[in-house]
Amino acid sequence: MSTDVMKGYRKIVYLSFPPETSSRPIVCNLARLFDLSFNILKAKIHPRHDGSMVLEISGLEENFHKGVNYLKESGLQVESVARKIFRDEDSCVHCGMCTALCPTKALELDLVTRKVQFDPERCSACGMCRRICPVNAMTVDIEENGLHV
Amino acid sequence: MSGYSVNKTISEINERIQKGKAVVLNAEEMVKVVREQGKVKAAQEVDVVTTGTFSPMCSSGILFNIGQEPPVMKVSELYLNNVPAYSGFAAVDAYLGATEPATDDPLNKVYPGRFSYGGGHVIEDLLRGKRVHISAKAYGTDCYPRRTLEKDVFLSDLPDAWLLNPRNCYQNYNCAVNMSSRTIYTYMGPLKPNCRNANFATAGQLSPLLNDPYFRTIGLGTRIFLGGAVGWVIGAGTQHNPRPQRNDRGVPTVGAGTLMLKGPLKKMSPRYVRGVSITGYGCSLSVGVGIPIPILNEEIAWFAGVSDEDIDMPIKDYGYDYPNGLPRILGHATLAQLKSGKIKVGDMSTVSVPITSYTMSLEIADTLKSWIQDGSFTISTPQEPIEST
Ligand code: SF4
Ligand code: SF4
Numbered sequence: 001m002s003t004d005v006m007k008g009y010r011k012i013v014y015l016s017f018p019p020e021t022s023s024r025p026i027v028c029n030l031a032r033l034f035d036l037s038f039n040i041l042k043a044k045i046h047p048r049h050d051g052s053m054v055l056e057i058s059g060l061e062e063n064f065h066k067g068v069n070y071l072k073e074s075g076l077q078v079e080s081v082a083r084k085i086f087r088d089e090d091s092c093v094h095c096g097m098c099t100a101l102c103p104t105k106a107l108e109l110d111l112v113t114r115k116v117q118f119d120p121e122r123c124s125a126c127g128m129c130r131r132i133c134p135v136n137a138m139t140v141d142i143e144e145n146g147l148h149v
Numbered sequence: 150m151s152g153y154s155v156n157k158t159i160s161e162i163n164e165r166i167q168k169g170k171a172v173v174l175n176a177e178e179m180v181k182v183v184r185e186q187g188k189v190k191a192a193q194e195v196d197v198v199t200t201g202t203f204s205p206m207c208s209s210g211i212l213f214n215i216g217q218e219p220p221v222m223k224v225s226e227l228y229l230n231n232v233p234a235y236s237g238f239a240a241v242d243a244y245l246g247a248t249e250p251a252t253d254d255p256l257n258k259v260y261p262g263r264f265s266y267g268g269g270h271v272i273e274d275l276l277r278g279k280r281v282h283i284s285a286k287a288y289g290t291d292c293y294p295r296r297t298l299e300k301d302v303f304l305s306d307l308p309d310a311w312l313l314n315p316r317n318c319y320q321n322y323n324c325a326v327n328m329s330s331r332t333i334y335t336y337m338g339p340l341k342p343n344c345r346n347a348n349f350a351t352a353g354q355l356s357p358l359l360n361d362p363y364f365r366t367i368g369l370g371t372r373i374f375l376g377g378a379v380g381w382v383i384g385a386g387t388q389h390n391p392r393p394q395r396n397d398r399g400v401p402t403v404g405a406g407t408l409m410l411k412g413p414l415k416k417m418s419p420r421y422v423r424g425v426s427i428t429g430y431g432c433s434l435s436v437g438v439g440i441p442i443p444i445l446n447e448e449i450a451w452f453a454g455v456s457d458e459d460i461d462m463p464i465k466d467y468g469y470d471y472p473n474g475l476p477r478i479l480g481h482a483t484l485a486q487l488k489s490g491k492i493k494v495g496d497m498s499t500v501s502v503p504i505t506s507y508t509m510s511l512e513i514a515d516t517l518k519s520w521i522q523d524g525s526f527t528i529s530t531p532q533e534p535i536e537s538t
Contacts, residue, residue: 134425
C-alpha cells in the first residue's frame with residue numbers, strides 16, 4: 001500500500017494472451033522496462049494455450065500507459081477489470097452480504113445511507129460476490145476454469 | 150380504567166385515519182420523538198408507528214390450487230419448474246415451500262452449492278408474470294381418473310394462491326460468527342474463519358416485533374403489509390417462545406417471538422417477495438413485512454420508541470456450537486454497535502456485516518405509513534392475543 005501511494009497510480013487490468021504469446025515473459029518486462037510493480041491476482045492457461053490474467057499494476061501513471069501500450073504491441077488484449085464486472089442495480093437489495101467476502105472493499109456498506117456502494121475501479125475480479133450474492137445481482141465477465149462464472 | 154395517562158382506542162385511531170388526521174411515524178422517527186418528548190407526549194401525539202423488515206425468511210411458502218382439467222385428478226406428486234410441491238391434500242391443492250430445491254439441483258455436492266433455483270424462485274417467477282411449468286402425477290381413482298398432467302401456467306391461471314408463512318419476523322436473532330479455522334457457508338451468510346466477520350439479520354429499531362416486544366397490539370387478525378399487499382397475522386409462528394430472557398427495556402436478548410402470516414399472492418409485488426440463493430445453505434425467500442402499531446397508551450409508545458442502542462443481540466459460534474446444538478453465547482452486541490461496522494467478540498475486534506436490507510426495510514415501513522396516511526389502510530383489532538410475558 002505504501003509504495004502504491006508513493007508511486008501514485010494503481011490499476012487492475014485483465015489481460016488475455018493469444019496462444020503464441022503465453023510462453024514469453026512479457027509481463028515481467030513491465031518491471032524491467034517501465035519500473036512498474038505488479039501483483040498477479042489470478043492467472044489461467046487454457047487448454048488451447050491461450051491464457052488470461054488479472055494483474056494489479058502500480059507505478060507512475062505515465063509508465064503505466066507506456067507499459068500497457070507495450071503489452072498491446074506484444075499482442076495481448078488489455079482491458080480494465082472495472083469494465084468486466086457489473087452490478088444489476090435493479091436487482092441489488094442492498095442486503096450487505098457480499099461485503100463479508102469482498103477482499104478489496106469494491107463493495108462496501110455506506111454507514112450513513114445503509115446502501116452498498118460498488119466501486120468497480122477497486123475490484124480485482126475475484127468473483128466472490130458473484131458466488132455469494134443471494135439475488136444474483138453481480139456479473140463477472142471473466143473466464144474461470146474455461147467457463148464463464 | 151387502566152392506570153395509563155393516555156388511553157386511545159383502535160376505533161378512535163381509525164376515525165382519525167379515515168379523516169386524514171392520523172399522525173403516523175415510521176419506527177425510526179418514533180425513536181426521536183420518544184427520546185425528546187417523553188413517552189406520554191409521544192403517545193398523545195402519535196397514532197400509529199409503522200415497522201418494516203426485508204430479509205430471507207425460510208419458513209415461507211405458497212398454498213395454491215392448480216385447477217382441474219377434466220378428466221379430474223387427485224394429485225399425488227407435483228412439480229413446478231421441477232421443484233417439488235407437497236400435494237397430500239384434496240384434489241389439486243398444493244403447498245410449495247421456499248427452501249425446496251429443484252430436483253436436479255447438485256445441492257452441496259460441489260461445495261459450497263449455489264442453489265440457483267428453488268421454491269422461492271418459483272414464487273418470484275410467478276409474481277414476475279413468468280410462465281411456470283406444472284407437472285403432476287396421480288395414482289388414479291374411480292372419482293379422479295386422471296394420471297398425469299403437464300401444463301404451463303401464469304399466476305393469473307391459478308384459481309387460488311396464498312403466501313402462507315409458518316414462521317416469519319423472528320423477534321431478535323443470533324449474530325453469527327465462526328470460531329473454526331475454515332470459511333463456512335451458513336444461512337447467516339459466509340463466515341470467515343477465526344471470527345473475522347460477524348453477520349446479523351435484523352432491521353433493528355425498524356423490526357416489527359422489537360417495537361411491540363410483549364405483543365400488546367399484534368395478534369391473530371392484525372392487518373399488515375405483506376409482500377406489497379395487505380395480509381394478516383394469523384397467530385404465533387412455529388418455535389414462538391413466549392417467555393424469553395429480556396433486557397431492562399423488555400427487548401428479548403435471544404431469538405423469541407415469531408409470527409404466522411398469510412396474504413394474497415396475486416396482489417403482491419416481486420420487489421418485496423424475492424427468491425434467494427444462499428450459497429452452501431439452500432434456497433429461500435426474502436419477504437417484506439410491515440406491521441402497524443397503534444399507539445394506544447404511553448407504554449406502547451415507549452416500546453415503539455426502541456432504538457438500536459436498546460437491542461442486544463446474542464453472538465453465537467456457527468463453526469461448532471450452533472451445528473452441535475450447544476447453547477453457548479459468546480457475548481452480546483447492541484445493534485448500534487453492529488451497525489457501526491465493528492464489534493468486540495471477547496477481546497477480538499470483528500467486522501460486522503448486515504444481511505438484512507435496512508433500506509428496503511425502511512421503504513416498507515414508509516410504504517405502510519403512506520397507505521395509512523392516505524386512508525386506504527386502517528388498523529384491525531386482533532381477535533386473539535399472542536402469548537408473551
Ligand atoms: S449481496 Fe447482492 S443484493 Fe446484497 S448488497 Fe451485495 S450485490 Fe446487493
Ligand atoms: S469480484 Fe466482487 S468480491 Fe471480488 S473484488 Fe470485485 S467486487 Fe469485490
